[in-house]
Amino acid sequence: MVRQGDRRAGHRGVLPGGGQGSGAGQLIRRDLAAYAFLIPWTAGLLLVVAAPLGWSLYLSFTDYDLLASPRWVGLGNYLELFTDDPRFVHSVLLTGGYVLVAVPLQLGAALAAALLLVRERRGQGLYRSLFYLPSLLAASVAVSITWRAMFDYGGPVNGVLGWFGVSERSWINDPGTVLWTIIALEVWRFGAPMVIFLAGLKQIPGELYEAAALDGAGRLRTFVSVTVPLLSPIVFFNLLLGIIGAFQTFAPAQLVGDGNGGPADSTLFYALNLYQQGFDHQRMGYASAMAWLMLIALAMVAVFLFRSSRRWVHYGDNA
Template sequence: MSTLPALARPDAGGAPVREGGSGSPERRPRVGRRPGHDFTRSRSGYVFLTPWFVGVAGLVLVPLAFSLYLSFTDYNLLGSPEWVGLDNYRQLFGDDDRYLHSMRLTLGYVVVAVPLQLAAALAAALLLSPSRRGQGVYRALFYLPSLLGASVAVSITWRALFDYGGGVNSFLATFGIEERSWVNNPSTVLWVIVALEIWRFGAPMVIFIAGLQQIPAEVYEAAALDGAGPVTTFTRITIPMLSPIIFFNLVLGVISAFQTFTPAQLVGDGRGGPADSTLFYAVNLYQQAFEYQRMGYASAIAWVMLAVLAVVAGLLFWTSRRWVHYGD
C-alpha cells in the first residue's frame, strides 16, 4: 500500500511542520534581491556623483555660508573680518539713501521692462507661430539678440547707437528731431536700458511659440463657429491656455531683471550716473564691494536681494492661483 504524504500542521509559532518529519519549520526560499544589493548600487551612484557634490559644496554652499557670515562683519579685504552684528543691515535701511534709491530704481525697472519684454515676445510668437515659408529663418533672426545677451560688446554698441552721432539720432534727424545724447540725459538713459531689455525678447518668444503650438486647433474652430472674433479668441482662449507659459516667463524675467548689471554699468557712465539714474541694485553692490572694498556691507546687500527675490517670487506664485489655468 502506498504511503500517503504527511499532512502539514502548524507548530506553536504558526509555521507549518510536516508530520513524521524532523519537526523543524518549513523554510520557503526568499524571492527578491540579495540583502545589501540596493545599497551597493546606490553607493556606486553616489561615488560617481562625488565630483558634483564636491563642486556644489565648494562653489555654492561654502561661499554662501561665508557670504552670510561676512554680512555681519566689517571686512575690507585687507584685514580680518570684525563682527558688527546687524549694523550693516541697520545702515542699509536707515542711513544709506543711495541704497534705497537703487532699490526703488530697480523695482521700477522690473515693473516696466519685464511686462514690455513679454508683450513683445508674445506678439512676435503670434506672428511666427503659423507655418509659412522661411519660418525658421525669421525665428532665428528674432532669437539672435537673445543669443547675444547683454554682453559688454552689445551694451557698448547700444550706447553708441543712442549717443551723439549714433544711428538713432541719424534716423530721427530725417524727421527734423534735434540730435541729443540719450545716454547722458538722466530722464532718458533709463529708457535706453529698458529698450535694450525689450530688444532681447528671443528666449521668451521661443517658449511662447512652443506653448501656442500646444493649443488644440479644435478649440479655435469651435470658437469661430460660435461667432467669436479675434479679440475674444485672444482674451478668452489664447491667454488663459497660455497662462502657465506666461507665468514661467514672468518669473524668469523678474529674476533676471533684478540682477541687471552690464547694461546699467556700460550704457550709463559706469558709476551709476548720470545723477544716479542708472544706479541699479547690482551696480550699487559692485561699487560697495570692489570700489569701496566694503565686503561685509556688500554681502548684506546681496542677502537682502535674495530675500527680496524670495518675497517677489512667493507673491507671484500666490497670485498665480487666480490667473494661471492648467489643464484641469
C-alpha cells in the same frame, strides 16, 4: 522540488542550507555605486554653492575690506542700509521701477512676435532665428558698448530721428532718457521668452479655435478667452524668470551709463550699487548684506507670484 520555506529564505538573501546569500551584498554594492556617482555633484553643491552662500551670510554681519580679517558688527550693515544710505534706497526704487516697466514690455514684445511666427510660412526658420538672435548677444559687453554708441552723439538713432526733425542729443548722458535706452535694450532681448511662448502656442488644440469661431467669437475675443488662459502657465514662467533677470541687471547699467551710476545716479541699479560697495569701496561685508537682501526680496516676489497664480494661472481642464 523547492519547498515554500526555502523560497522565502532565498528571497531574504539566505541560502536553503542556512548560509548568507549574495542578495544583501549586491544591494550594498549597488548603493555604494549610486553614492559614488553622487559624490561629484554633492561636492560641487557644497563647494560652489553652499560654502559661498554660508560665507557671504557670515560676511553680511561683519566689516570686511578684503585686506584685514572680518570684524563682527552684527546687524550694523543692515541698519545702515535702511537708515543711513540714501543711495541704497534710490537703487531699490530705480530697479523696482525698471522691473515694472521693462519686464511687461519685453513679455508683450515676445508674445506679439510668437503670435506672428506661430503660423507656418516660407522662411519660418530664418525668421525665428533672426528674432531669437538678440537674446544670444544682448548680455555681452560688446553689445552694451555698441548700444551706447547708437544712442550717443553721431549715432544711428540720432541719424534716423533727424529725418523727422528731432534735434540731435546724447540719450545716454541725459538723466531723463538714459534709463529708457537700457529699457529698450532689455526689451530687445525678447528672443528667449518668445521661443517659450511659441512652444506654448503650439500646444493649444486647434479645435478650441474652431469652436470659438463657430460661436461667433472675433480675434480679440478668441485671444482673451482661449489663448490667454491656456497660455497663462507660460506667462507665469516667463514673468518669474524675467523679474529675476531684471533685478540682476548689471552690464547695461555699467556700460551704457557712465559706469558709476550716472548721470545723476539715473543708472544706479541695485546690482551696480552692490558691485561698487564691494569692489570700489572695499566694503565686502556691506555688499554681502545687500546681496542677501536681494535674495530675500526675490524669494518674496516668487512666493507672491506662486500664491497669486492660483487665481489667474490655469492648467489643463481648468483653463
